[in-house]
Amino acid sequence: MxxxxxxxxxxxxxxxxxxxxxxxxxxxxxxxxxxxxxxxxxxxxxxxxxxxxxxxxxxxxxxxxxxxxxxxxxxxxxxxxxxxxxxxxxxxxxxxxxxxxxxxxxxxxxxxxxxxxxxxxxxxxxxxxxxxxxxxxxxxxxxxxxxxxxxxxxxxxxxxxxxxxxxxxxxxxxxxSGTYAAKVTVTGVRAEYGWSWNPFAAGTVDVTYTVANTGNVRLAPDSRILTSTFAGESGWNDTSDAKAREIMPGGSRTFTARVAGTWPMGLITTTVTAIPSPAGKPLPGVTADRVSTVATVWALPWPQLAVLALLIGVFLAIRITGARRRRRMERLVILNGRGSPLGA
Structure with a gap:
């Protein structure tokens, strides 16, 4: 209200x-x-x-x-x-x-x-x-x-x-009536990475972006978001009702989306694509070009590095403990050898 x-x-x-x-x-x-x-x-x-x-x-x-x-x-x-x-x-x-x-x-x-x-x-x-x-x-x-x-x-x-x-x-x-134009712009794209503290699960990229209707007809733009890293790509499609995303001529709306399945492998490139579609009656002959904007964010694999450091620490601890045991055994053997009777 x-x-x-x-x-x-x-x-x-x-x-x-x-x-x-x-x-x-x-x-x-x-x-x-x-x-x-x-x-x-x-x-x-x-x-x-x-x-x-x-x-x-x-x-x-x-x-x-x-x-x-x-x-x-x-x-x-x-x-x-x-x-x-x-x-x-x-x-x-x-x-x-x-x-x-x-x-x-x-x-x-x-x-x-x-x-x-x-x-x-x-x-x-x-x-x-x-x-x-x-x-x-x-x-x-x-x-x-x-x-x-x-x-x-x-x-x-x-x-x-x-x-x-x-x-x-x-x-x-x-x-x-007249010449219709279906156009949008995408601005204010911001991407933030969210780590999963489960080292065996990928994290998420939270994306915020604004779509403005720069044409002269009502639009219900669809959105596609793609994140790209050295480990591969993850996509997000807006599954909400397109009619609920209607934007009037001269108006704009800010959206948020969460792209799951993105591994923190350094530089993450996020591409937001808006696909304008006229709301209401179809407009034969009116073409609407998609518009894409790119944002980047850095994310290092801290959980995975923590696990790797832990494994290295465990490995070194085992090596050091094993080496100490071997030296202790060698000293015991030497001491036992010195304490043996001559000619034994």
Whole structure:
């Protein structure tokens, strides 16, 4: 849950992960379903057509500059009394952990949210559903690519002396037609070696790196990490859901990975490769080049050297002990020989 204070208003807004069908959620973990604190008001918001909910979980729009389209959301009042819902639209973004979020309702939209017109409020009877028009008008000079936004229905409640705004909404993936570019950069690669104190087991390389979306479309980049030493190579493939790694144009995310099976044999070369892949609809004809960055770290085989030193110490101790025993035996033989009777 994210919280922000602006002009004396506490805005509480929680989001589901930024999967292709993401819906905003407030205060509870049900999709598009909310119950504000200290109140019996409960409502849901889903994409719709002019007749009502249409089964979508996100609104995808692709239009050239200068065009417009009217979409709809369905707001259902699940309470036992009529409720006045405030309707607002604003820019969307992804948090550092990849969750979709929206700017507060009192923040002026500067991108896709500024292209959306919605009614200021709607009054809905108990148990009823209202279909709210959402008009999206693309400016003539809009830059091609993705411009995330969202539309919410909210209710204000008073908690002590603080006004609490509870928002539930729908994500809009607005894409302006034109020349699309799927590009990423990889920066800030850091590698640290972790020894295994079991001398017969390899260690690990912990890698931190940042992937930035320098193109104009949403991306879900995949990652490949390879460590190389004199003893061979070890690889790591990201097995997490690619959609959870979505990065908006102009955004970036920092990732960590652990590459196992790397032996400490001096210089370790770590190569991080990012493979950009457009999120959402496929983009025929759009090629995305992979990008690689290399980092190095030194790691000496201390556990193995300790075992080797121990073995050498044991070997020397055995040799020294054996030599002492032989000298002792020789002295005993000499002493026994001197003590024997003549002619014996």
């Amino acid at each position: 994210t919280k922000s204070r602006s002009r004396g208003v506490l805005i509480r807004l929680a989001m589901l992960p930024a999967v292709g069908a993401t819906v905003l959620v407030t205060l509870v973990a049900l999709i598009a379903f909310a119950t504000p604190s200290n109140a019996d008001t409960t409502w849901s918001v889903v994409p719709a057509d002019a007749n009502g909910p249409d089964g979508r979980r996100v609104i995808d729009i692709e239009l050239p500059g200068g065009q417009q389209v009217t979409e709809h959301i369905a707001v259902t009042n699940r309470s036992t009394q009529p409720v006045d819902f405030a309707i607002d639209a604003n820019d969307g973004y992804l948090t550092a952990k990849g969750y979709f979020d929206m700017r507060p309702s009192d923040a002026k939209p500067a991108d896709g949210g500024a292209w959306i017109q919605v009614p200021d409020k709607v009054t809905i009877a108990a148990g009823a559903t209202a279909v709210v028009p959402v008009q999206v008008s693309i400016p003539q000079n809009a830059t091609p690519g993705d411009h995330p936004a969202g539309v919410t229905a909210s209710v204000d409640t008073i908690s002590g002396q603080v006004r609490v705004q509870n928002r539930v909404g729908v994500r809009l993936n607005i894409r302006v």
